[in-house]
Amino acid sequence: MSASPTLAPAAGVISLSGITKAFPGVIANDDISLDILNGQVHCLLGENGAGKSTLISILAGMQFPDSGSIAIDGVPVTIGSPKAAMKFGIGVVHQHSTLVPSLTVLENLMLGEGGLMLKEKRAASRLEELSGLLGASIDPNILASDLALGQQQQVEIAKAMWTGSRLLILDEPTSMLTPSAIESLGESMSRLKAEGLGIVFITHKLREAYTMGDCVTVLRGGRKVGELTPERMKSLTEAEAQAEILRAMFGDDLAAAGSIESAAELAGATEAAPEASRVDVTGRPVRLQVAGVTSVGKSMDVSVTDISFSIHEGEIFGIAGIDGHGQAGLAEVLSGQRAIASGTISLEGADITRLGVRSRQEKGVRYVTDDRLHEGTVGNLSVAINLLLKRIGMAPFWRFGQINKTAVNDEAKRLITQYTIRTPSPSTRVGTLSGGNIQKVLLARELGHGARVVVVNKPTYGLDLKSVRLVHDLLRAFAADGGCVVLISTELDELIELSDRIGVISRGSIVGTVQNDGGPDVAERVGHYMIGGRAHDND
Amino acid sequence: AGRGTAPANTSAKSDFTTVTIVTPATESDHGWNQMGLAGAKAAAKATSLTLTSDTNVGYDNTQTILTQAAQKSGVGFVIAHASGFGQAAASANAKTGVPFLITDVPTAQVKDKIGVITFSAQQGGYLAGIAAAMTTKTNKLGIAISADDVNWFTMSGGFIAGAKSVNPSIHVDVAYIGAAAYDDSAGGKKVVQQLIAAGDDVIFGMGDGATVGYVAAVDEANQAGNKVKYIADIGDVSDLVTNPNEVLTSVLWVFDGAYSQAINDIKAGKFATAPYNLDLKNGGIKLQKTADMTSDITAATTKAQKGIEDGSITVPDTSTKADLTALLNG
Amino acid sequence: MLASIGETVGEQSGVLNLGIEGMMLMGAYFGYVVALTTHSTWLGMLGGLLAGAITSLVLLVLNVWLGLNQIVLGIAITAAGGGITTVLYDQIYSKTSPRIPTDNWKVPGLSDIPVVGHSLFSQPAMFWVSLLLAVIIAWFLVRTNWGLSIRAAGQKPSSLDAAGGSVMRTRSQAVLLGGMLSGLGGAYLSVLATNAFTPFMTNGLGYIAIVVTMLSRGKILRVVIVSLLYGLTIAVGTVLQLTSLDVPTDLITMLPYIVVMIVLLIFGRDVNNSPVLGAPYTRGAR
Amino acid sequence: MTTTDTSTESPDGITTEITPLEDEAELVTSRSSSGRRAIDIVVRSIVPIVLALIVAALILLALGKNPLQFYGAIIENGLVGQNWENSLVMMTPLLLVAIGLIVVFRGQLWNLGYDGQFLLGGVVVAGLAPQLIAATSPGIAYLVLTLAAIAVAAAWTIIPAWLKAFFGTNEIITTIVMSTIGVGLTNILIEYVFQNPAVRTPQSRAIDPGDMLPYIPGTQVPIGLIVALLVAVIFQFVLSRTSFGLRLDVFGSSAKAARHVGINSRTMTIVLFLISGGLIGLAASMDIFGQWGYMRTNWNPSYGNAIMPFVFLARLSPVGAIPFIAFYSVFATGGTIAAQESGVSVDFLQIVVALILVFMTVTEYVGTKRDLGQSYLPDELKDAMRKPLNALTGRMRK
Numbered sequence A: 001m002s003a004s005p006t007l008a009p010a011a012g013v014i015s016l017s018g019i020t021k022a023f024p025g026v027i028a029n030d031d032i033s034l035d036i037l038n039g040q041v042h043c044l045l046g047e048n049g050a051g052k053s054t055l056i057s058i059l060a061g062m063q064f065p066d067s068g069s070i071a072i073d074g075v076p077v078t079i080g081s082p083k084a085a086m087k088f089g090i091g092v093v094h095q096h097s098t099l100v101p102s103l104t105v106l107e108n109l110m111l112g113e114g115g116l117m118l119k120e121k122r123a124a125s126r127l128e129e130l131s132g133l134l135g136a137s138i139d140p141n142i143l144a145s146d147l148a149l150g151q152q153q154q155v156e157i158a159k160a161m162w163t164g165s166r167l168l169i170l171d172e173p174t175s176m177l178t179p180s181a182i183e184s185l186g187e188s189m190s191r192l193k194a195e196g197l198g199i200v201f202i203t204h205k206l207r208e209a210y211t212m213g214d215c216v217t218v219l220r221g222g223r224k225v226g227e228l229t230p231e232r233m234k235s236l237t238e239a240e241a242q243a244e245i246l247r248a249m250f251g252d253d254l255a256a257a258g259s260i261e262s263a264a265e266l267a268g269a270t271e272a273a274p275e276a277s278r279v280d281v282t283g284r285p286v287r288l289q290v291a292g293v294t295s296v297g298k299s300m301d302v303s304v305t306d307i308s309f310s311i312h313e314g315e316i317f318g319i320a321g322i323d324g325h326g327q328a329g330l331a332e333v334l335s336g337q338r339a340i341a342s343g344t345i346s347l348e349g350a351d352i353t354r355l356g357v358r359s360r361q362e363k364g365v366r367y368v369t370d371d372r373l374h375e376g377t378v379g380n381l382s383v384a385i386n387l388l389l390k391r392i393g394m395a396p397f398w399r400f401g402q403i404n405k406t407a408v409n410d411e412a413k414r415l416i417t418q419y420t421i422r423t424p425s426p427s428t429r430v431g432t433l434s435g436g437n438i439q440k441v442l443l444a445r446e447l448g449h450g451a452r453v454v455v456v457n458k459p460t461y462g463l464d465l466k467s468v469r470l471v472h473d474l475l476r477a478f479a480a481d482g483g484c485v486v487l488i489s490t491e492l493d494e495l496i497e498l499s500d501r502i503g504v505i506s507r508g509s510i511v512g513t514v515q516n517d518g519g520p521d522v523a524e525r526v527g528h529y530m531i532g533g534r535a536h537d538n539d
Numbered sequence B: 001a002g003r004g005t006a007p008a009n010t011s012a013k014s015d016f017t018t019v020t021i022v023t024p025a026t027e028s029d030h031g032w033n034q035m036g037l038a039g040a041k042a043a044a045k046a047t048s049l050t051l052t053s054d055t056n057v058g059y060d061n062t063q064t065i066l067t068q069a070a071q072k073s074g075v076g077f078v079i080a081h082a083s084g085f086g087q088a089a090a091s092a093n094a095k096t097g098v099p100f101l102i103t104d105v106p107t108a109q110v111k112d113k114i115g116v117i118t119f120s121a122q123q124g125g126y127l128a129g130i131a132a133a134m135t136t137k138t139n140k141l142g143i144a145i146s147a148d149d150v151n152w153f154t155m156s157g158g159f160i161a162g163a164k165s166v167n168p169s170i171h172v173d174v175a176y177i178g179a180a181a182y183d184d185s186a187g188g189k190k191v192v193q194q195l196i197a198a199g200d201d202v203i204f205g206m207g208d209g210a211t212v213g214y215v216a217a218v219d220e221a222n223q224a225g226n227k228v229k230y231i232a233d234i235g236d237v238s239d240l241v242t243n244p245n246e247v248l249t250s251v252l253w254v255f256d257g258a259y260s261q262a263i264n265d266i267k268a269g270k271f272a273t274a275p276y277n278l279d280l281k282n283g284g285i286k287l288q289k290t291a292d293m294t295s296d297i298t299a300a301t302t303k304a305q306k307g308i309e310d311g312s313i314t315v316p317d318t319s320t321k322a323d324l325t326a327l328l329n330g
Numbered sequence C: 001m002l003a004s005i006g007e008t009v010g011e012q013s014g015v016l017n018l019g020i021e022g023m024m025l026m027g028a029y030f031g032y033v034v035a036l037t038t039h040s041t042w043l044g045m046l047g048g049l050l051a052g053a054i055t056s057l058v059l060l061v062l063n064v065w066l067g068l069n070q071i072v073l074g075i076a077i078t079a080a081g082g083g084i085t086t087v088l089y090d091q092i093y094s095k096t097s098p099r100i101p102t103d104n105w106k107v108p109g110l111s112d113i114p115v116v117g118h119s120l121f122s123q124p125a126m127f128w129v130s131l132l133l134a135v136i137i138a139w140f141l142v143r144t145n146w147g148l149s150i151r152a153a154g155q156k157p158s159s160l161d162a163a164g165g166s167v168m169r170t171r172s173q174a175v176l177l178g179g180m181l182s183g184l185g186g187a188y189l190s191v192l193a194t195n196a197f198t199p200f201m202t203n204g205l206g207y208i209a210i211v212v213t214m215l216s217r218g219k220i221l222r223v224v225i226v227s228l229l230y231g232l233t234i235a236v237g238t239v240l241q242l243t244s245l246d247v248p249t250d251l252i253t254m255l256p257y258i259v260v261m262i263v264l265l266i267f268g269r270d271v272n273n274s275p276v277l278g279a280p281y282t283r284g285a286r
Numbered sequence D: 001m002t003t004t005d006t007s008t009e010s011p012d013g014i015t016t017e018i019t020p021l022e023d024e025a026e027l028v029t030s031r032s033s034s035g036r037r038a039i040d041i042v043v044r045s046i047v048p049i050v051l052a053l054i055v056a057a058l059i060l061l062a063l064g065k066n067p068l069q070f071y072g073a074i075i076e077n078g079l080v081g082q083n084w085e086n087s088l089v090m091m092t093p094l095l096l097v098a099i100g101l102i103v104v105f106r107g108q109l110w111n112l113g114y115d116g117q118f119l120l121g122g123v124v125v126a127g128l129a130p131q132l133i134a135a136t137s138p139g140i141a142y143l144v145l146t147l148a149a150i151a152v153a154a155a156w157t158i159i160p161a162w163l164k165a166f167f168g169t170n171e172i173i174t175t176i177v178m179s180t181i182g183v184g185l186t187n188i189l190i191e192y193v194f195q196n197p198a199v200r201t202p203q204s205r206a207i208d209p210g211d212m213l214p215y216i217p218g219t220q221v222p223i224g225l226i227v228a229l230l231v232a233v234i235f236q237f238v239l240s241r242t243s244f245g246l247r248l249d250v251f252g253s254s255a256k257a258a259r260h261v262g263i264n265s266r267t268m269t270i271v272l273f274l275i276s277g278g279l280i281g282l283a284a285s286m287d288i289f290g291q292w293g294y295m296r297t298n299w300n301p302s303y304g305n306a307i308m309p310f311v312f313l314a315r316l317s318p319v320g321a322i323p324f325i326a327f328y329s330v331f332a333t334g335g336t337i338a339a340q341e342s343g344v345s346v347d348f349l350q351i352v353v354a355l356i357l358v359f360m361t362v363t364e365y366v367g368t369k370r371d372l373g374q375s376y377l378p379d380e381l382k383d384a385m386r387k388p389l390n391a392l393t394g395r396m397r398k
């Protein structure tokens, strides 16, 4: 039932037993018991909605369990609020950033402190101390919004440790980071571990779990379905460990997902190996031509400058880069959501630079946004309407401006079946669907009815292995049918797996393009540009 | 287009039991509403009718309220006691046939239907101006006006003329609180403080709720050592001040006679053949007697009153702000 | 000005209080009642402050705690404030409209300073008190943990929550403070400025306070400056009147608003309020 | 009904907060649940009014007044005799203003400048109608001046709309400021431009009663009411059945989503404000042509404030607003005299309106929480209450 009673010498232990937490319609945590030991990295794995975040938010005092108990060093405790969690020395780095962008680093760190006066001096010296531990140096007076993503994460960790944590919880910290940043995060974690802290580490990537974790707990459907003790972890090879984890994660579903090997491969669990059967598209006609495009934008973060590339029919053009370097700007420029200051965009030879979102949409330029909850869908409208969101007013769904409910409903049902969207009915509010299914709604909407070029931004962000595989299949099938894909992603593995060519974006410009020839050095070449190398060769 | 004529049974009846008065604000304004109600009470008593009243109805829903007031059982006459009620009273009369008495607009008079009450307020203002000019030590007078209201313009005009009749070189300041600041006591106080600061030592204040602010400013100034007198209008404000001496006088408006006259005219079938005017002659307008009204002053005002009544003195009739400003500057 | 300072604190914490007008009226009325019955200006001011605070409890409970719509509640509070005070006043005082006896309100001690003392501290004592309050509150906002929490609650409440602060407590304090200051501002009108209460005597000052707040963009110092400027336009208006020019009275009443609009059109375009202004915070909402 | 084994049934009848309801969302809702939803909506709409009336009655009792007499007088003065006609007359502008607000509120824009817009629209009609009727005919005047009123009131929203659309300036404040300016401007126009020279009070010339909008046959209710009802039906259709209505809902739900879908949020903002102002101008025209015939300074019926709660109670549905507005019209028509007769200030009505607003939000809250099966108290509050409780029980155990 509970975690194996390994007693690390002289280390404290936080034990959860029988934790149950239900939300309307779902049991997010179902009778979960586990021990978290000091001086260990405890990995928490599971598909989307398995209940990982819920479990740690209970530890963090953000949620209350319906039943079950928590004991620290054998003493039962109630963690009633984030403040209480802090008192017990539990620090959390949440899945989404909790820094206040308009405050300075120091102010962010002092936030939530007791006492009347701000103690800036003490805070500054404490930050210095922590910086040493994390191996990072950060200007305490810079605004949080001016920090690079990796730095923000370091501040978050520093903040989590602010109250002298004994347990650090990291919820999907790597999903936003570059490979090198992930590496340095790993180093920070080992240093903290050496200091005697316990760490809970949540990730969707099995390789990270294996390399960084000491032990693993797997959740599925809110239940604990598997665990690897430190001893067992050590005794297994990486492939064996992954196989075991995958079996626990997906159980019988695995048969449906194909062999263990392919599932793991798709999830980026093993070295990405592009398909050998990649077809050469360079001979085909150019479909999308972007020439010297510069966007109108206020801050460096979002605008793009002088971007040029062209994509052939059936090609997947990957855009790699550190998050926040103009990816969103590029996507919006292509989709018509952002005005262009100079340059031209043409589709199959026709100039579309001046066209707005709707005209481009009609011409077959589609955009799957990375903000699927607030931008891509309208949560309180039905699935059916969301599926037709970009065809509002068009025949046959609207006639003389009036909606034709039967037509809308039929089309929705068709798409729901075609893309296997799991929803109780077309009239269900889309906001109540799971992340993976919302992503399917977006893809169903954008890929069908005459799509010529589709821009997808981080299409698998936050999705679990199964959903990732599904999205990849859809994109590949779209390209195979002659569609063009601009695939923007921060996951290098994903880019290498899918793309024909990979452009690297940095500070709003494409600094180099790499032909994905299947060679082993593709990742390295992309990485070279990402770190700041300039293009000498252009292909 | 256009709507049909009013229902047939709409001529004035003479055998009614009840008269009703509708006022925009409450009785507690020490002015217009208070005096109107008092007048209606007196008139109802004099003509042995029952009086009902709808006070504090504001200005925004008058059409309905006047109609409703006329539709109550037994009501045969409605006094629409506000300058803004005229048009609504006409519609209500068209709907119900009950005669209305409205204020200020002689041209709106319709025999048997719409009677009009008018004011020779400038006459009262003139007398007050004399009293003020004879009282001031600084030779500076102040007028505070709470709203763009015709009676307040005419009364102020009369005041200026009266004061200048005593001392042509006398200085008069006019200050406005706002276009409709009838009840803005804070604004009233500020304005009067400014007048006092400018050296004015007799203040003539016109306003409903704003009066409270005027009086407060005068009261405070006197406690701080100034010697300022206040002249009220329409009603009596002496219970508002710490020391009754601070009130020099008030231009009282007495509606009793006009209302009784109107009721009797209805009964006699000759309602609204002429405006019902309040002036010095018929006692509708008069100066309040106070201890401060010395025999000199009383003599002067009585003399002026005679002059006005016999036509030897003509009081200017400044019914707009422009007229008033012109009078003040020229 | 007092009200704007209160509103600023509230808005910094992410609560848009459209009910200021109602709170000021409550402060004005109850300040008046207390001053009238106790014959003490100080107690009257305190009464106004408490009345404002109590009125703000409506917003506090229904909005901050239960997360109900701020705009609707603000309008409700304004309506109720006007209604309650008028009904009570009509019921109790309208027959007599009693005035609060004037005891020239002095800052104890200070006004005895020869020459300067009297002119500086007797009449506009409240002005100095407000200024002092402004400085204190500005200092609190910048220098204390409490101020930091308020700012965070307005920028990103989830962060404050995650950091172990309480969004609810912080916003509650801000709303309460806003209510107190509004009530105090109202009481100033009745107890000190007029010595009397008249229905609806705030005359839209509450909305002016909101506008001032918006123009000041969260900086208390600017609130003071903008308030003074506003006072100046009013004074200019009155001066215009005293010069006996034939300026429509309405124009003078409109002046401050026109100035606001012009300022907005020219400078204030990118008025960036708290990003979550008006949005209730519920922990873990998705 | 379509695919698969979805584990959880989505909670039905969710209408979060005061978001617009979408008919489209009811596409395939089963009959029983839509019936339950209808009942639910009715309950949630009526309960606040009932609660407010009860509390108002208690307040009256506390003041030593007889609430039964008060409510009786309201019914008598609002319904009995010819009073129902008076109520219907009042309903005309109220309903039109309500629709004007519904349109912008659905887009999550707050046009609180209705007073200034209404008065400016009204002053154009009142100021020009007498001459125009004399020069042409009433029919032409109705048409021309109604269009003029619509244009003027709509124009008064342009600055706030522009500031909002291009700079994101908070429209709540700008509309309030513009409203105040509009009210002042109206007064100036009446005094200096449209002043009736025959009258000594500042007011415009009056339209001859015979030239006012004709009555609905058999009543003394001007046909403006029919216009208002028609507009309600048209807008109901537009908002719930057309692509524009859907775009509006998307825009109202999320500005980001609107941009994504290709809705130009600037155009949308400005269009919504113009429609809102235009409807308020139409309300002014119908009110002046139908009821008043003239305008005087400082007249401000502030219809917008009065109907605010009902706009929300009707869940931003134009047709849904009709019964509520009718209720309020009776209430207000009878209320002034009722208050008078009961001896309370007319402003007591404001308290009732405020109470309805408060109870409305509370009912909404309770309802939403119940739908979601959530606890009525936020976690943090529960936590705060749990602590002393735990301490107490702890002590008792010892």
Ligand SMILES: Nc1ncnc2c1ncn2[C@@H]1O[C@H](COP(=O)(O)OP(=O)(O)OP(=O)(O)O)[C@@H](O)[C@H]1O
Pocket: A024, A025, A026, A047, A048, A049, A050, A432, A433, A434, A435, A436, A437, A464, A467, C286, D008, D009, D010
């Ligand atoms: N905020 C919410 N309110 C109501 N129901 C919700 C809410 N969030 C999720 N649900 C319900 O929980 C179900 C599961 O959602 P979840 O995101 O966990 O799915 P999932 O299993 O992770 O699917 P996927 O793998 O596609 O992401 C949803 O279908 C939905 O009905």
Ligand SMILES: Nc1ncnc2c1ncn2[C@@H]1O[C@H](COP(=O)(O)OP(=O)(O)OP(=O)(O)O)[C@@H](O)[C@H]1O
Pocket: A023, A024, A026, A027, A028, A046, A047, A048, A049, A050, A051, A052, A053, A054, A055, A095, A435, A462, C284, C285, C286
């Ligand atoms: N506040 C909430 N209200 C309703 N349902 C919720 C809420 N939070 C989580 N859930 C549901 O609880 C389940 C577990 O969610 P949780 O966020 O813990 O999953 P997770 O394992 O962290 O998934 P992911 O990998 O997507 O982060 C999901 O079905 C989710 O929809």
Ligand SMILES: [Mg+2]
Pocket: A048, A049, A434, A435, A436
């Ligand atoms: Mg999920």
Ligand SMILES: [Mg+2]
Pocket: A052, A053, A054, A095, A171
């Ligand atoms: Mg999670």
